[in-house]
Amino acid sequence: MTPSVCALIAGNWKMHGTRAEASALAGAVRDGAEGLGCDLLLCPAFPHLGLVAEILGAGAVALGGQDCHPAAKGAHTGDVSAPMLSDIGARFVLLGHSERRANHAEGNGLVHAKAEAALGAGLIPVVCVGESEAERLGGLAGAIVETQLAASLPDGFAAAGGVVAYEPVWAIGTGRTPTTAQVTEVHAKIRADLVARFADGGTMRVLYGGSVKGSNAAELLAVANVDGALIGGASLKAGEFLAIAEAAPKSA
Numbered sequence: 001m002t003p004s005v006c007a008l009i010a011g012n013w014k015m016h017g018t019r020a021e022a023s024a025l026a027g028a029v030r031d032g033a034e035g036l037g038c039d040l041l042l043c044p045a046f047p048h049l050g051l052v053a054e055i056l057g058a059g060a061v062a063l064g065g066q067d068c069h070p071a072a073k074g075a076h077t078g079d080v081s082a083p084m085l086s087d088i089g090a091r092f093v094l095l096g097h098s099e100r101r102a103n104h105a106e107g108n109g110l111v112h113a114k115a116e117a118a119l120g121a122g123l124i125p126v127v128c129v130g131e132s133e134a135e136r137l138g139g140l141a142g143a144i145v146e147t148q149l150a151a152s153l154p155d156g157f158a159a160a161g162g163v164v165a166y167e168p169v170w171a172i173g174t175g176r177t178p179t180t181a182q183v184t185e186v187h188a189k190i191r192a193d194l195v196a197r198f199a200d201g202g203t204m205r206v207l208y209g210g211s212v213k214g215s216n217a218a219e220l221l222a223v224a225n226v227d228g229a230l231i232g233g234a235s236l237k238a239g240e241f242l243a244i245a246e247a248a249p250k251s252a
């Protein structure tokens with residue numbers, strides 16, 4: 001953890017859930033969120049945002065989208081804009097997730113434009129970065145993350161509370177996690193890059209993501225410069241998600 005930073009535990013539900021399942025999951029997280037000492041965020045699929053917004057209400061658990069378009073409105077069939085997310089009650093938006101980068105050919109320039117749009121709509125962007133397995137084996141993890149950060153984050157990012165999520169692609173949904181030494185090294189590198197660029201770089205939240213679950217959360221969340229987690233599979237079970245939140249170090 002970074003001193004004086006409160007952990008953010010974020011659930012990325014991806015393309016999962018019926019209305020009934022989303023409703024039950026959101027209700028259970030809301031009911032279990034009292035007194036955890038960290039911030040919680042749920043990012044359901046677009047069709048469930050309104051429903052989950054109503055369930056979460058003005059309580060402690062924040063709502064986020066999983067993506068947004070760089071334009072505020074227009075002829076973009078199938079897309080959702082940042083102002084729409086804000087209007088429905090979202091405070092955050094995930095951007096540049098590796099599944100978007102891979103499945104929708106999203107490059108850093110597009111992620112940058114989306115982050116600008118998010119900031120313009122008053123949303124807090126959570127920008128994901130991370131190397132592939134081949135890049136890791138080639139010794140390129142640090143360089144890849146550096147390039148993604150430099151090209152994806154707009155200038156106003158830190159001042160608006162922007163969040164970075166380090167998610168090694170090979171750890172997402174695989175059950176494999178980097179060693180704590182590897183997490184330590186990449187998060188220190190990210191912190192150094194953020195401090196070099198932004199006045200608020202020292203206190204920005206940098207999350208770890210990739211196969212986080214209740215049983216490994218304490219170890220991963222204790223690493224220096226890890227200020228929370230972005231969770232996929234394990235966020236689909238309220239008990240598991242809340243167990244991760246309970247494992248987060250409490251801010252001093």
Ligand code: PGA
Nearest residue numbers: 172173210211231232233
């Ligand atoms: P996972 O996904 O927790 O299922 O590995 C993480 C993510 O994609 O954010």
